[in-house]
Amino acid sequence: MTDKLSTKQILELKARAHHLHPVVMIGRHGLTESVIKETDAALTAHELIKVRVLGDDRVERMAVCEALCAAVGAQPVQHIGKLLVLWRKNLEA
Numbered sequence: 151m152t153d154k155l156s157t158k159q160i161l162e163l164k165a166r167a168h169h170l171h172p173v174v175m176i177g178r179h180g181l182t183e184s185v186i187k188e189t190d191a192a193l194t195a196h197e198l199i200k201v202r203v204l205g206d207d208r209v210e211r212m213a214v215c216e217a218l219c220a221a222v223g224a225q226p227v228q229h230i231g232k233l234l235v236l237w238r239k240n241l242e243a
Contacts (some may be wrong), residue, residue, distance in 0.1 A: 163227045167235045172202040181214050190222045193238040208221040
């Protein structure tokens with residue numbers, strides 16, 4: 151994983167993510183291997199994605215966010231309700 155994002159970078163990424171729709175959904179089965187693969191593919195294609203995490207437990211959603219970021223080498227940008235915004239620098243760019 152790269153260095154921690156600066157406040158300026160986070161604000162820019164939040165602005166870019168505003169109009170995005172969730173491309174990955176994490177349901178009742180939680181963080182599965184297929185969710186990790188789908189997230190990895192989406193980040194490779196787009197760098198910045200939204201993920202919807204179902205469930206009402208905020209602590210559990212935060213744990214899912216941390217585990218997912220660790221699994222795919224991404225950084226969390228924002229967590230609002232059940233939506234996560236994740237970013238990973240595209241190495242091919």
